[in-house]
Amino acid sequence: MRILRNISFGQYIPRDSLIHNLDPRIKILSCLAIIVSLFLITKFSGYLILGCFVLISIIISKVHPKFVFRGLRPLLFIIIFTLIIHLFMTEGEVIYQLGFLKITREGLVKGLLVSFRLFILILTTSLLTLATSPISLTDGIERLLSVFKFIGMPAHEIAMMMTIALRFIPTLLEETEKIMKAQISRGADFESGNIFNRAKNLIPILIPLFVNAFRRADELAIAMEAKCYRGGEGRTHYRELKIKKTDILTFVLTIVITITVSVMF
Amino acid sequence: MFIHLENICFTYSLGMPFETEVLKNINLEIDKGEFIGLIGNTGCGKTTLIQHFNGLLTPTSGKICVEGVDLNKKGVNLRLVRQKIGLVFQYPENQLFEETIYQEVAFGPRKLGLPEGKIEKRVREALKMVDLDYNLYAERSPFSLSGGEMRRVALASILSIRPKMLILDEPTANLDPQGRDNILSEIEKIHYNFGMTVVLVSHNMEKIAETVKRLLVMYRGEIIIDDTPQEIFEKHANDLVKVGLGLPQVTECMHKLKAKGKDVYTGVLTVDDAEREVLKKMKKPIKR
Numbered sequence: 001m002r003i004l005r006n007i008s009f010g011q012y013i014p015r016d017s018l019i020h021n022l023d024p025r026i027k028i029l030s031c032l033a034i035i036v037s038l039f040l041i042t043k044f045s046g047y048l049i050l051g052c053f054v055l056i057s058i059i060i061s062k063v064h065p066k067f068v069f070r071g072l073r074p075l076l077f078i079i080i081f082t083l084i085i086h087l088f089m090t091e092g093e094v095i096y097q098l099g100f101l102k103i104t105r106e107g108l109v110k111g112l113l114v115s116f117r118l119f120i121l122i123l124t125t126s127l128l129t130l131a132t133s134p135i136s137l138t139d140g141i142e143r144l145l146s147v148f149k150f151i152g153m154p155a156h157e158i159a160m161m162m163t164i165a166l167r168f169i170p171t172l173l174e175e176t177e178k179i180m181k182a183q184i185s186r187g188a189d190f191e192s193g194n195i196f197n198r199a200k201n202l203i204p205i206l207i208p209l210f211v212n213a214f215r216r217a218d219e220l221a222i223a224m225e226a227k228c229y230r231g232g233e234g235r236t237h238y239r240e241l242k243i244k245k246t247d248i249l250t251f252v253l254t255i256v257i258t259i260t261v262s263v264m265f
Numbered sequence: 266m267f268i269h270l271e272n273i274c275f276t277y278s279l280g281m282p283f284e285t286e287v288l289k290n291i292n293l294e295i296d297k298g299e300f301i302g303l304i305g306n307t308g309c310g311k312t313t314l315i316q317h318f319n320g321l322l323t324p325t326s327g328k329i330c331v332e333g334v335d336l337n338k339k340g341v342n343l344r345l346v347r348q349k350i351g352l353v354f355q356y357p358e359n360q361l362f363e364e365t366i367y368q369e370v371a372f373g374p375r376k377l378g379l380p381e382g383k384i385e386k387r388v389r390e391a392l393k394m395v396d397l398d399y400n401l402y403a404e405r406s407p408f409s410l411s412g413g414e415m416r417r418v419a420l421a422s423i424l425s426i427r428p429k430m431l432i433l434d435e436p437t438a439n440l441d442p443q444g445r446d447n448i449l450s451e452i453e454k455i456h457y458n459f460g461m462t463v464v465l466v467s468h469n470m471e472k473i474a475e476t477v478k479r480l481l482v483m484y485r486g487e488i489i490i491d492d493t494p495q496e497i498f499e500k501h502a503n504d505l506v507k508v509g510l511g512l513p514q515v516t517e518c519m520h521k522l523k524a525k526g527k528d529v530y531t532g533v534l535t536v537d538d539a540e541r542e543v544l545k546k547m548k549k550p551i552k553r
Contacts, residue, residue, distance in 0.1 A: 181321050182360040185352040187376035187426055189344065204372070207362035211408070 011067075012133045019061035019131045023247045024140025030254040031128050037258035038117050046265025047116040053257055054123050061131045071126030072119070079118050086111030134166040136239070143241060156232025164220070172213065179208050266333075267430060267462060268295040268318060268350075273327035275313055287313045288324070289486040295464070297429070300456050302473045302494070303466045305483030306509055311466045312355070314483070315432050318464075319343070319350040348377065351428030355435045357419030358412060366392075366410075366418050367403040373426040391425035394459075395451055413444035417451070424455070430462040431455065437467070449476055470505075471513050474498070475534040484508045495532035502531065515539045 014020070019027070034050065041047055058068050072079075090107030097103075129137070142159030149155055180190065183204045190201055275288035287310045295301065305311050316322040317329055320336045320343040329336045331346050354360065363369040370388045379387070392399050395417040407418050416436070423431070433452065437445040453476060456463045467473045474480060474494040482490040482497070482505065489508070490501050497505070498516045505512060512520065519531045519539055529546050533539045544550070 178354065179360055181316065182352075182354040182357065184321065185319060185347055185354070186360075186422055187344070187348065187373040189376065204360075204362050208360050211362075212359055 011130065013063050013067060013130050014133070015062040015131070017060060017062040017131070018246065018250075019057060019127070021246075022250055023241055023243055024132055024136045025144055025241065026243070026247045026251045027128055027132055028137075028140050028144060030251060031124050033254055033258045034124050035121060037262040038121055040262035041117075041265050042113070043265040044113070044116070046261045047113070047120065049257070049261050049265075051116070051120050053254075054120055054127070058123070058127055061127060063127070063130050067130055068123055068126050071130075072122050075118070075122055079115050082118065083111040083115045086114060134163065138163045138166070139237070139239065139241060154232070156235065160232075168213075168216075171216075172209070175212060176205060176209055179205050266294055267297045267299075267331070268293070269328075269330040270294070270317070271328040271330075273314075273317060273324045273329065275310075275317070275322065276325045277313075279325060287486055288317075291327070291486075291488060293481070293488060293491075295430075295462065297462055298460050299462050300476070300478045301464045302477035302480045303464055303483065304470060304473065304480060304510060305468065307468055309483045310486045311468075311483055312434055315352065315434060315464065315466060318430075318432060319347045319352050321352070348426055349428055350430045350432065351423040351426055353420055353423050353431070353433045353436065355438060357423075358415035361407040361415060361419060361422075364406060365404050366397075366407050369407050369418055370422045370425045372422060377426065387425045387427070388421075391421040394424050394455055395421045396447070397421065413440055413447065416440070416444075416448060420448070420451075428461075430464070432464040432466070434466045435468070436465065437469075437472070445472065452476075468510075470510060474513055474516075482508070482510065494534055497532075498534070499530070499532035 034054070037050065038047075041050065058065055087103050087107045088101055090104050090110055092104035092106030094102045095105050095108070132140075138159045141162065142155050145153055145155035145158060184190070188201060188204050190198070190205075193201065270291055270293040273288055273291040273293075274286070277285045277287055291314060303311050303315070313322065317324055318331070320329075320341075323337060331349065334341060334346070336343070336346060361369055363372065367388055370391050371384045374384045374387045388403070389399050392402060397414070397417055402414075402418075407415060410418065420433075420436075431452075436448055436452065440448065449472060452463060452465065455461050463477075465473055465477055478493060480490070480492060480494045480497050481488050482501075490497055490504060492501070498512060502512055502516070502520055511517070513534070515536050515538075516531065516533060519529055519533055519542070522529050522543075523531055527546065530542050533542055
């Protein structure tokens with residue numbers, strides 16, 4: 001049951017910091033810039049500079065690094081997996097050999113580069129979700145997406161769906177835990193048996209979970225209609241997003257750093 | 266002694282910024298055949314406490330023994346413990362999932378690996394205990410029932426495991442007065458007819474106090490009072506009001522009479538008791 005408690009995805013940690021107070025649009029775009037440049041860099045020194053930039057941002061955000069690094073845990077396997085694949089599968093100058101397995105210099109370099117890339121990518125995105133409340137995050141996405149309104153992109157509806165989805169993640173997790181405990185009390189067993197039995201054992205959790213989720217969705221829809229919700233058209237915002245001086249400065253700084261890094265390294 | 270808790274402490278999200286101490290140094294003994302009410306305000310740790318009884322939660326520190334077996338020892342078969350202690354969660358109707366009520370109630374016994382003949386016997390027995398007619402209900406879908414009936418099916422699905430002890434978390438929540446009285450009288454029957462040890466968890470004094478024989482009052486993670494309802498209402502009325510639980514209306518009425526100088530016994534639980542007490546003090550014969 002401890003499993004469910006360790007999910008840090010989308011867990012906002014409120015603090016009063018420069019990063020927290022940035023306009024969400026700026027934060028999203030800066031993250032995008034960093035991610036794009038991550039894929040353009042080909043040298044370690046580039047990753048080092050970008051990594052330092054992200055680390056400094058983490059320190060400025062006042063979010064304990066423990067939480068940012070916790071986002072890595074579920075993806076650690078993928079990082080190690082790619083590292084190993086690159087280590088053994090790249091042709092080139094052999095630096096270590098064990099039977100038919102050989103590690104090449106090129107493989108080592110490439111593997112480490114890809115690992116760094118994933119590492120910084122995850123740190124950046126976890127910082128974004130840790131330092132931005134879900135509401136302002138979806139606000140930002142909505143405003144950014146409304147650029148595409150002319151091709152019929154339902155920006156508001158997409159943002160609303162995301163808000164609702166994010167809002168119900170903790171609720172559903174809590175409910176899953178409760179149903180699991182209830183079924184365990186009735187004699188269910190989720191910890192033993194082979195993979196087919198385990199999958200079958202999930203039925204007593206999934207059915208009640210779905211039944212409740214549908215019921216909740218229904219109730220939510222009725223509640224929204226009762227409050228006269230009718231989609232995005234003509235809807236005004238409670239919080240108007242405004243670009244401040246610090247936003248512009250941060251954005252310019254990020255762009256300058258990412259462009260320099262991608263061009264020079 | 267059936268369950269024995271020694272210095273139980275429990276902290277949620279230990280070592281995280283949202284760390285909260287839910288249970289503080291709980292000591293408790295429950296004997297076989299007891300009928301206990303566990304009362305406390307929302308968030309005082311009642312639900313957390315009962316989840317320790319069958320090993321769903323492990324205490325941060327302290328010791329729990331069920332029939333002399335220490336639950337925290339390595340190699341203890343918790344499934345056996347959960348079979349002895351039937352825990353009915355709040356809104357148990359939310360855990361129903363089978364196609365028919367028969368299958369629903371048979372879930373527990375089937376997981377115990379019983380043969381089909383014995384399973385059917387247990388389903389009949391469990392449905393009878395909650396006053397549902399086997400012939401009428403067995404083949405219906407649990408999702409076609411009313412809220413009160415669904416709750417009774419959920420209760421039956423625990424009873425079919427034949428636990429020695431039954432713990433019910435807010436069994437009357439969200440039921441209309443009739444549904445509430447029905448389920449309480451069924452629980453009473455199960456206690457008296459089968460000698461089942463029962464723990465009723467509630468945040469509401471009314472009704473529960475007149476049903477149980479021993480009352481535990483929880484406040485902010487501690488058991489602050491442990492006594493019979495009569496004694497509690499007579500001696501600890503002020504404490505109950507102080508922690509925001511309040512008294513049943515009749516008991517409050519008797520306390521007000523006493524405050525006005527009438528020498529009445531304040532440990533009454535029901536309107537009938539109160540009537541008898543008042544008439545006795547007025548030296549009038551009891552009619553009826």
